[in-house]
Amino acid sequence: MMIGKTLLAAAAAVGAGCVARAAWGVLPSIGASRSAIRPYAAASPRYRDNRFHNSDPGSSLPDGSQSGLAKAFLTRGTVGTPPRQIPLATPLAPTTAGELAVTWLGHASVLIEIDGRRVLTDPVWSERVSPSDVVGPARMHPMPMALADLPHIDAVVVSHDHYDHLDRATITALARNRSTTFVVPLGVGAHLRRWHVPADRIVELDWDESTDVVGLTLTCTEARHFSGRGLARDTTLWASWVIAGENRRVFFGGDSGYTAxxxxxxxxxxxxxxxxLPIGAYDERWPDIHMTPEEAVRVHRDVGGGVLVPVHWATFNLAFHPWGEPVERLLDAAGQAGVRVAVPMVGxxxxxxHPPETTQWWR
Structure with a gap:
């Protein structure tokens, strides 16, 4: 199984043997095989020795053994869980998409309105981020909006194939009930085809490649991360995304460590x-693949951002820091750097x- 954060956390919760039993029969959720992915990945200059590589070398594995990390997850207790129920806002979905608005649905799932169009990033509606519905990190708050209640979505953008960003049940539901275009990094399309998403609705891109969807230009851009849903690692590409309309631009950082x-x-x-930008699930044991809140402020300034909206925190417990620490550290760093931050409630x-004043709802 995947050595990364999702199944390590699952192993810590119930033990590797139980994970294996719980994963029985979930091969479709794992996705496409290496052989199915390779034809779409092999042309990329970033694909060598049957895997993708970061531009900046770095470890995508925590220091120490897998069992040592699993023990750390097992003994962390309530660290990373909220002290009380997470408040939710009621999502608003105007009939016509606005000039620029974002609705944070939890973790990295964001509904973006830009120049009258809608883009949905990394949609995950499942209860667990795992190939199994029995074990694996469970969400700490319900989704604030049912899939069936989503307004029309022009494009779904996926940053990479980890379970907390690419969810089979959500993808198949969106493909079955909507005409949405799925725009993904190289190789990720093989997972979608495995799940019977029509090939003509999938666009796969390498870094610095773009596609136009109903007047929006979606550009796949660099990130520093890794990929993998089964035993094979780094067979598909990971990415950040530029979402550009005629008048407005949004940068979605996906899941990444800091890189200049x-x-x-x-x-x-x-x-x-x-x-x-992602602000959660950081740890000194994997500094190259998840940025800290302070590094998120740095990325915001590096790309020339106006308003920073934090994502990738509060929904799944994937590391060892306290639940509210990421946003507190973010606000401290942003204040020192003079960066505008908006921290929406989930939903x-x-x-x-013209973002509202942050209300410190997480406290």
Missing amino acids: RFADVGRRYGPFDVTL QRIDGL
């Missing part, structure tokens, strides 16, 4: 009205041009 190459993204595609729709 974000400054190149800013020079080529910025500035941005809004950045959606809250905020105007990207």
Whole structure:
């Protein structure tokens, strides 16, 4: 199984043997095989020795053994869980998409309105981020909106294939009930085809490649991370995304460690009205693949961001830091750097041009 954060956390919860038993029969959720992915990945200059590589070398594995990390998850107790029920806002979905608005649905799932179109990032509606519905990290709050209640979505953008960003049940539901275009990094399309998403609705891109969807330009850009849903690692690409309309631009950081190459993204595609940047699941044992809140502020400045909206925190317990620590550290760093931050409640729709004052709802 995947050595990364999802199944390590599952192993800590119930033990590797139980994970194996719980995973029985869930091969379809794991996705496409290496042989099915390779034809779409092999042409990329980033694909060598049957795997993708970061531009900046770094470890995607925590220091120490797998069993040592599993023990750490097992003994962390309530660290990383909220002290009380997480408050939810009631999502608002205007009939016509706005000029610029974002609705944070939890973790990295964000409904973006830009120049009258809607883009949904990393949609995950399942209860657990795992190939199994029995074990694996469970969400700490319900989704604030049912899939059936989503307004029309013009494009779904996926950053990479980890379970907390690419969810089979959600993808198949969206593909079955909507005409949405799925825009993904190289190789990820093989998972979608495995799940019977029509091939003509899938667009796969390498870094610095773009596609146009109903007047929006979606550009796949660099990130520093890794991929994998089964035994094979790094067979599909990971990415950040530029979402550009005629008048407005949004940068979605996906899931990434810090890299100075974000400054190149800013020079080529910025500035941005809004950045959606990950601030959670950081740890000194994996500094290269998850940025800290302070590094998120740095990325925001590197790409030329206007308003920073934090994502990738509060929904799944994937590390060892306290639940509210990421946003507190973010606000401290942003205040020192003079960066504008908007921290929506889960489910809250905020105007990207005139964001409301942050209410410190997490306290």
